[in-house]
Amino acid sequence: MNKWLLAGGTLTLSTLLLFAAYFRLDVGQPTWVYQLQDASIENIALLPVKYAVIDSTKDGSERYSKKDIAILREKGIRPISYLSIGEASSYLPYWKSEWGYQQKGVLTITDSAPEWMGHVENPDWPESVKVRYWNSEWQQYMFEELKRIQDAGFKGVYLDIIDAYLYWGDSSTYKEDGEQSLLTDPTSPKDAAERMISFVRTLSAVAKERDPDFLIIPQNGEEILQFDNGSYLKSVDGIGVEDIWFNESKKNNSDEIEERLKWLSQFSKANKPVFSVDYVKGRYAINRYYRLCRNEKFYCFAAAPDRSLSSIKSFD
Secondary structure, three states: OOHHHHHHHHHHHHHHHHHHHHHHHOOOOOOOEEEOOOOOHHHHOOOOOOEEEEEOEOOOOOEOOHHHHHHHHHOOOEEEEEEEOOEEEOOOOOOOHHHEEEEOOEEEEOOOOOOOEEEEEOOOOOOEEEEOOOOHHHHHHHHHHHHHHHHOOOOEEEEEOOOHHHHHOOHHHHHHOOOOOOOOOOOOHHHHHHHHHHHHHHHHHHHHHHOOOOEEEEEOOHHHHHHOOOHHHHHOOOEEEEEEEEEEOEEOOHHHHHHHHHHHHHHHHOOOOEEEEEEEOOHHHHHHHHHHHHHOOOEEEEEOOOOOOOOOHHHO
């Protein structure tokens, strides 16, 4: 055989193997579960993971029982309950009808709503509205929810909308959205951040007084560490982060990625796990996400790009 044909054939085979490794053989698998809708305890219990973040209710109203949560714990999976502490949602059990109502997908807040409730719905999740999280009445609702979560047997809580401090920390931004300003609102991003840090620290102390092994995991807002004196990092047991690398099939700006990784490295250096979820479209982007995520030694979950967190098909 002609040596050039042989060389060419060898080169082609090597190239094919490289492409196979890049596109097919390096297919990633999730290393944690994050499902907030239609979660099946029985299905999750079959998965090879240590952590599962689910809502405390099956459908927004019916709560999971202690028996349900015990199934996960018996399989060696730590059940962690989602809890939004920066927004209130009209479908959750604590919501009172006099606060507001939804009509044709629009949430209208009434004059009877408490002072701590904002009046502008979240454009991405129109059933939800920002809250003044530093208000003692709102915090009491969250302490009660936390107790119910612990009573159900969950072994951690996943605190969402930490970055509400960015919303309330700049009155010019939320006033443009039509939000009202109160005299008790934060006067600066630093003020708003310190109020959030104080709230998370208190939630952590309350939870750990009942269960010292209970995990406190905030989601996003990692840059709040710039306002932290060390107490926030000490009071949490890890962090969840969305959208580090990808927006569907498009890779995020490299400078933004590096900036976020800089803050997240402080959690890693403190031996606190980072739970990453990117909402990724396409096998190529999914594979790249898993490689990048694994390189950082994070827990990784490529979720469907519709952001509904309604399935665990990533394990197929």
